[in-house]
Amino acid sequence: MPSNPAADRLKSLFSAQDIVLDSAYQGIDAAGWKSLFSQAKASKLEQFIADLFAGKPVNNSENRPALHSALRNLDKTPVLVNGKDIMPEVAQVWHRMEALCNSWVGVTDVIHIGIGGSDFGPRLAIEALAHVPGIESRGMRMHFLANIDTADLNRILQRALPNSTRVIIVSKSFTTLETTMNAKAVVKWLKDHGRTDSQISHALYAVTANVPAAEAFGVNKDNIYPFWDWVGGRYSVWSAVGLPIALQYGFENFKQFLAGAQAMDQHFKSAPLEENLPVIMALSLLYQQEKYNIKSYAVIPYADALDWFPKWLQQLDMESNGKSVDRDGKPVKFSCPVVFGSSGSNAQHSYFQLLHQGTEVIPIDFIAIREPMSHLPEAKAHHRILLSNCLAQAQALANGKKTDNPNNTYPGKRPSNLLILPKLNAYYLGALLALYENRTAALGALWNINSFDQPGVELGKVLAKPIEAALKNGGTVLADAGIDEVTAARINLLNS
Template structure:
């Protein structure tokens, strides 16, 4: 890269030469953000004013960044294959992490004759491994055990029933994933699967050998009946939505091999190193955060769309919904003061399908909705026509970004496109475990950076608790035979009575 290119890049990343903003093999192109050089300068000043580089260091060195729960967020340590020491309450956590790696690899080596793996978990215990297992199914040149990997999250029995109709009981293993080992949906699904095993005439010993757990609460898993050797721990300093790097990612290793899982960790670790050491002006997660922060403050954007032009990444928007909105969907800042802006609403789906859904709104709606376009340079199919299909896919991706940026004037207002709709382009050379890990870590660090910009704590989620508490007495009321007329507001009481008629 020339000196001139580097200078323009530093002053205005929107003018950077394509390919000059890279990390862990990923390329970020901000050319269509529409952010001027003075605006970038103001954003960099904002990052300096809040001490963003210092906050990044705090995150990556075990600082108490989870301010409400007074503990660190050490998920990046889970992917440090160099085993650098990390202290928590005076003890190095790395030996325990390395022991879990060893046990995961050992299980992969003796995982023989399994036709079906049923992974039971919800939220952070589900989104990450589900996304990775589906995405890597399309990745070439990797081992593949060829199991049917099923993910059961919803307490709605329809999801589990569909899985159990296809699974072969005698060669099925079950992985129960719950940080507390008390999550109501997870435990109900687990008990139903045990009943299914019994109905299929499996012995108690066979059932016990079929059950595995990933949890912080080892004692609860043992009390449930999981053998100690089948329990894989993780720790309270791992937030659920950041837990795929722990034993929560075990399905990735079991299906594609432990070396593939290590590549997944390695890609994320490479992004960690970039995040830790790269100046703000070239730091990909920070630039993504600053660009979105700018659109929120300048255009009052309340949502952004993430559009992977790769069918293998169709679950990425769902993963991002939890990452962004559970992390930064807050009404108060770190000091307990009310805020006016926090996480935007996240939506998206795979291109080109998305073009036939909500692109009308993106192009001609009155709202300014920033877009993240994600493309993979290498095709993910062995069909003879794969190159032809992939060229059409990529052409649509590039065309939509150009159309959003420039628009089109017409004497007919109905045919006019306003343009000046901001977007990023994130390019992967290919979709494999390494680059998938880097992509997820990129967005994790963007969420952290946005939390810093809005002075929010991205590592707690108190807003999810109230509904859980209220659900328990309602569930008991639905079981009762008498009409319900007390203990709930009149609207909820009427609804309960309707359901019991």
């Protein structure tokens, strides 16, 4: 039977909440998709999705649920953890955040102190929404302090006004080294500029699961917003961790951010596998792993407002699924590829040479936005060029070009997705982030990996303590410190 291009084209188009996914350049035919969906069903993906939203302990290593979806459950449909509905507590935090937004006056600077999941999500949202045409903003300077390097601290303190600065300290445990040290430095800066203990306590806010530690640090109890152990840090922007979003752009925009994510959750939860955007994206990446044994993939948003999106996604994907063993402790065949990317068309002038003619096949997610991100007179013309570059790169990667000159030959067959957002605003930003969160969870289920723990980050933290002590003590390494000869020599080199 002859192929029907129009019918084949329709089979490559999917949508949810007005976000369109075009998978035409994935190179997966009808038989391939049928096999992939059978594989998903054999992996009990549907049951995993149901368990995820039902609050089952899908984080099996820590015996916890992963209920970030509850943080954007604006309908307040009951969600049970150990038989208790957690939604009243979540709703109470929303009310407190809204009240704070309404009373937030006279603030020129906000210093948000956190690292990893306490930093990437709110930083991405603040940067992305700043470019939304016509969005209302309080005009505060929003500073994100994550790195322990004092260069970052110094840059912020040189700009902030101590008498009108507020500080938000974000740490689930309130013991994160980088966060607590930076917080102490900012408090010292406030004291050095004549702020009293009472004034400092009024200026400090905390988002944490360890309320006693925040109080002991000097944060007024009324300024502490709770965090729960069923929320992973990299999934936490939907909680009070996202407070900067509400403070900068208003609580209504924060609610729209949650609403977009909730809508994508409902799609992930209820859509058949064959129409489910997060599942289809997960399966297409799995297909490229099985076909090409890919080691990396790129995400290229053709929107400068989303330049932070690949950095956020790096943590989401690689901290969630960068594992070598599955839920049963057995070696895995596949896990998370390396994630990289940056905004197009800048990326074309950086590493696209490798994508087109390198020896490795690297799948790409292209992200495009229908509407331009400014009201400038040049906006439409510039946006046409931006979109034409996005489409052209995808076509060139897929089809390639044969010439008699090997240097000018493009092999083609480089797979890609195209995601199209109607516009970029708080709602569609929330939907986009939730789409990738759910895709990451689906991939974990397909690989039989626990996407909700991250034990691999702990060893380096443990080793850093005796190394820091040795650096402090002039290079003296204690015999039982667990420091090897190479590291001991490097300590001496740094101290010389």
